[in-house]
Amino acid sequence: MIGELHQLRQLCWVLGSIGRILAIAYTRVAVLSETKLHIDGKAIAQQIQAEIAQKIAEYRSQVNQVPGLAVIMVGDNPASSAYVRNKETACRRVGMQSFGSHLPSSTQQAELESLIDQLNHNDQVHGILVQLPLPSHLDAIPLLHRIHPDKDADGLHPNNLGKLLRGEQGLRSCTPAGVMKLLEHTNIDLAGKHAVVVGRSILVGKPLALMLLAANATVTIAHSRTPDLASITRQADILIAAVGKPEMIKAEMVKFGAVVIDVGINRITDYEGNSRLVGDVDFEQVAPVASHITPVPGGVGPMTVTMLLHNTLWSFCQKYGLT
Numbered sequence: 001m002i003g004e005l006h007q008l009r010q011l012c013w014v015l016g017s018i019g020r021i022l023a024i025a026y027t028r029v030a031v032l033s034e035t036k037l038h039i040d041g042k043a044i045a046q047q048i049q050a051e052i053a054q055k056i057a058e059y060r061s062q063v064n065q066v067p068g069l070a071v072i073m074v075g076d077n078p079a080s081s082a083y084v085r086n087k088e089t090a091c092r093r094v095g096m097q098s099f100g101s102h103l104p105s106s107t108q109q110a111e112l113e114s115l116i117d118q119l120n121h122n123d124q125v126h127g128i129l130v131q132l133p134l135p136s137h138l139d140a141i142p143l144l145h146r147i148h149p150d151k152d153a154d155g156l157h158p159n160n161l162g163k164l165l166r167g168e169q170g171l172r173s174c175t176p177a178g179v180m181k182l183l184e185h186t187n188i189d190l191a192g193k194h195a196v197v198v199g200r201s202i203l204v205g206k207p208l209a210l211m212l213l214a215a216n217a218t219v220t221i222a223h224s225r226t227p228d229l230a231s232i233t234r235q236a237d238i239l240i241a242a243v244g245k246p247e248m249i250k251a252e253m254v255k256f257g258a259v260v261i262d263v264g265i266n267r268i269t270d271y272e273g274n275s276r277l278v279g280d281v282d283f284e285q286v287a288p289v290a291s292h293i294t295p296v297p298g299g300v301g302p303m304t305v306t307m308l309l310h311n312t313l314w315s316f317c318q319k320y321g322l323t
């Protein structure tokens with residue numbers, strides 16, 4: 001009798017375990033089938049750019065003026081040249097004026113300072129951007145600080161970073177602002193969610209952490225000295241990778257159903273010898289685990305350019321009191 005009871009208890013335990021496994025499998029399939037997996041940064045960027053173009057056309061008739069963006073580039077770094085071309089093309093597409101200054105790599109710090117001073121005083125220029133990195137003999141920080149804070153299209157001037165810290169209106173850094181717009185357009189509610197940002201650069205990680213905090217997320221910042229990174233990233237409802245290490249975020253580092261935003265842009269040569277762009281997230285591995293994920297290319301990248309246009313338009317509107 002005691003033996004039969006024991007067998008019955010074992011059977012119940014086995015059935016219970018099968019039930020639990022089936023329940024987990026069902027939930028996972030349900031989550032996957034309900035969600036739109038890929039966040040299409042290109043489509044969202046196009047939509048925002050069309051809105052910007054429409055506003056510029058309206059404002060032109062009101063104040064007989066259009067916003068202008070000046071991009072300063074020094075040297076001939078091929079990646080930078082491609083980014084600058086992209087920015088200038090986007091500018092023209094939405095009806096902005098583009099004031100490109102493409103200077104030789106021998107350009108001196110004093111020449112750049114005087115160019116920034118001229119652009120600061122030019123009434124047709126509403127946004128100024130210094131394309132980084134600069135050749136090694138130049139010091140980027142004093143140049144970024146020299147741009148008038150009201151024309152700081154990249155949102156990297158200490159005044160604007162200070163306003164972000166204080167939660168005041170101001171120009172926001174383009175890439176993190178682009179990430180926030182992607183989340184907003186995808187209707188991801190951030191309030192009370194645990195956001196983990198991997199990377200703490202002044203360009204991406206730090207301002208993004210502040211923006212997520214302002215949106216009421218609970219924020220953790222991880223970096224190269226963070227021990228057991230996977231134990232932190234696995235806690236994330238929203239996981240953002242801004243590291244610059246090809247495909248370092250693997251499936252086992254991601255909580256099931258997390259929103260994964262990949263800021264990284266890394267050029268690699270694959271095993272067939274082809275060169276291609278990949279992010280900081282191993283897309284193939286992580287996509288089945290995530291509820292939403294951005295691809296590379298076509299995720300965060302198009303949003304960075306769009307936020308540059310957005311910032312230049314914002315500065316223009318501030319100047320003319322347009323809403």
Ligand SMILES: NC(=O)c1ccc[n+]([C@@H]2O[C@H](COP(=O)([O-])OP(=O)(O)OC[C@H]3O[C@@H](n4cnc5c(N)ncnc54)[C@H](OP(=O)(O)O)[C@@H]3O)[C@@H](O)[C@H]2O)c1
Binds near residue numbers: 201205222223245
């Ligand atoms: N999509 C876009 O438009 C766009 C715009 C800007 C940048 N990006 C890309 O985004 C990536 C990051 O750019 P960034 O300018 O922020 O780079 P960065 O200045 O080099 O900063 C990288 C950050 O990653 C951290 N890190 C490095 N190795 C790590 C590791 N093994 N584990 C955890 N953290 C680690 C670093 O930590 P420490 O601070 O401890 O060194 C640092 O904070 C790059 O791929 C860049 O090309 C894309």
